[in-house]
Amino acid sequence: MPSSQKNSPAVKDMLIGALLRVPAQAIQRRIIKELNAAGFEELSMPHMAVLQFPGPDGSRPGTLAGRAGMSKQAMNRLLGSLEDFGYLVRNDAPGKGRGRVVHFTKRGYAAYAKVHDILRDIEQEWSAELGAKDFAQLKALLARVWDSRLID
Amino acid sequence: MPSSQKNSPAVKDMLIGALLRVPAQAIQRRIIKELNAAGFEELSMPHMAVLQFPGPDGSRPGTLAGRAGMSKQAMNRLLGSLEDFGYLVRNDAPGKGRGRVVHFTKRGYAAYAKVHDILRDIEQEWSAELGAKDFAQLKALLARVWDSRLID
DNA sequence: CCTTTTGGTAAACTAAGTTTACCAGATAAT
């Protein structure tokens, strides 16, 4: 059975890559696990590409593909499966301009809200562990990284 | 062509999940791109599961599988391809105890060193952007997250 | 009009993982 690592040989020596990657992955795993436990059992890792901030509601399939860094075809398959599971619908024609628009169903919106809740819980826990001030500092620093052109 | 996103709708509203995930992914992509450009052209994303800290040298295949959170079979295929490309060898019998041990070849070690160099460059850039003090603070906070039992 | 561009789709292929099963050497038990 696949499981995650847990023997950190000298945290002090770790470079920014691992320091960011490992907690990010841990959060992803937890989100999926709790989502499944909350009744959204069909959702697995690739679906997260659709569910993650800022969510697909109101967007075009092509736009979502770009955001997720994948081909339109791959995104479309994902949307198809999510549609089959009843999480969203792809309506064609937004009135003007050709194409389709994705909208959450009630279930889809519930799942998206659940992700948000889980993340709030995680933030709560981290905040309790690090202290509210330090956690806020961490988020602020990460936001500065984002704001700068450090990430492409 | 798959490309990454770049329209941040309100960084202030982002939760810790996205704040960690996006830069972590950006770093991964950059490492692979620069590795390829530096002559290690066969290396692609899945190989990173082997190359990433603290590296495979001296470890058992099963241990590496555990660290990477994947099955022994999947890891073994990865090691096989890396062996084919001349990055490492799997010697059997470390003297005592049955099994195999992975060791870098010269080329493998060079690739691993290159990853380290790239990460040092990235740290340099981030440090220049955020200021050395703030960047150190960011790393320190992430290290505290790691040290705590917040991540599984 | 007719041509080009844009968004979405479909089919074929490839990559990368899982499950299931198996085998060899080590460890332990009676």
Next chain:
DNA sequence: ATTATCTGGTAAACTTAGTTTACCAAAAGG
């Protein structure tokens, strides 16, 4: 010691998720 069990590595079949290549319909623009 001989057998039973456990551990680590491997192999085969299957599944999933992505890519490429190709195509089609609607818009846009000369």
